Amino acid sequence: MAESVTEGHPDKLADQIADALLDEFLRKDPYSKVSIEVMITTGLIFISGEVSAECYVDIPAISRGVVKEAGYTKPDYGFDADVSAVIISIDEQSPEIAMGVSGEGAGDTAIVVGYACNESEEYMPLPILLSHRITKKISDLRKTGHFSFIRPDGKVLLVMEYKDGKPYSVKNITAYVHHDPDVKLEELRELITEEVIKKEIPKELMRDSVSIKVNPSGRFVIGGPVADTGLTGRKIVSDAYGDIGFSGGSAFSGKDPTKTDRSGSYMARMIAKHVVASGLADRCVVQIGYAFGLSEPVAFDIETFGTEKIEKEKVVDIVKKIFPLRPAEIIEFLDLRKPIYRSTSCYGHFGKSYLPWEKLKYVDRIKELTS
16 A cells, blocks of 8 residues: 655655755755744644754745645635744754764764665656656646645545566545545546546556445545645655555654754665666565664665575675665765755655666676676
C-alpha cells in the first residue's frame, strides 16, 4: 500500500513551510544550522525550532507565500494566507549540539533507510510512485484552472497486488478530493476517475477487479487546516517508499544536511539505487545507524532479499569503496548546502531525477569493480 497527499494537506503545508524556510537560510548562508518544526491550525501558523545563521529571513512572508502557492487564498476555505497569524519561537542551536557537529560528527542520532527496486524506471516501488502521480495530477488540474472547483486538500490511498514479487495489478484506489460546495458528487467522482486515475495508471495494471472510490464518505467541502491540524514530519512513509520500504522513523523537512536523518537517508537511497541500477540485485535496502557527535556510522547493512547476483559481502565492499558514509563527507559528496529542499516536501523525497541523490553517476564504476 501507499498513501500520497496534495500540497494543500495540512501536514504537507507544514513540511513545505519548514523546507521553504530552510532553503532561504541556505540561500543566504550555506552553513546555516536549521531545525524547524511547523504547526498549522485555523488562522494560525506556529513556527518553532533552533536556527544559527549569519543572515535574516522574513519568516512570516515566506510562510504566507507557501500557503498562497498551495491555494489557500479565499476566506471561504476557512484558512487564508493573508489573514493567518504567524507566531515564531526560534532559539539558537544548542552549543553542545554545535560542538558535536563542528567536529564533523553526526548532527543527530538516527537510523536511516534507503530502498530501490527494478519495478519502475525511477527504481521506486510502483504503489508510492502511482499514488504520487494521482495526487499531483489532481493538484495540477486545480492550479491550471481545468478543475477550478477543486480545493487544495486531498489524499490518495493505493493498494497493489504482487505476484512472484512483481507488480500484478492495482486492487484498490481510494481518493479524497477537497471541492467547492456546489459541485455534484457524482460528477466529481466521474471526472477524477476518468480524467485522472485511469489516465495515470498504466492500463496493464488496471484489471477488471480494480475498485475505484472517490470521496466514499461523501462531500469534502471543509478541509485543510480548518478541519485538521497540520504538523511537520507526519507523512514520513509517504515521503519515502510507502509500506514496501522500511522506515528509520525520522522526518526530513525543516532540517539542514548536518542532520543525518536527512542527509544519511539521501545517501542510503543513492547507494540502494546504484546497487539495483548496476544489476547487482533486483531489490535493495540500505540501513545506516548514526550516533550524535560521532563521525563514523555505528552500523551499516545491505539487504537484497535473495535477489543479489553476487555475494552480499562483495556488494558491501564495492559500495564502501565508492560512497562516503561519514556525515561531513556525504554533505560534500551530494552538494547538500544548496536551497534544494522545498521541491522534496511534496510528492516524495525520492524518484525525482533532478535531485543529486537520484543521479546514477557511478554505475560504470560499480561494474568495473564487479568484473
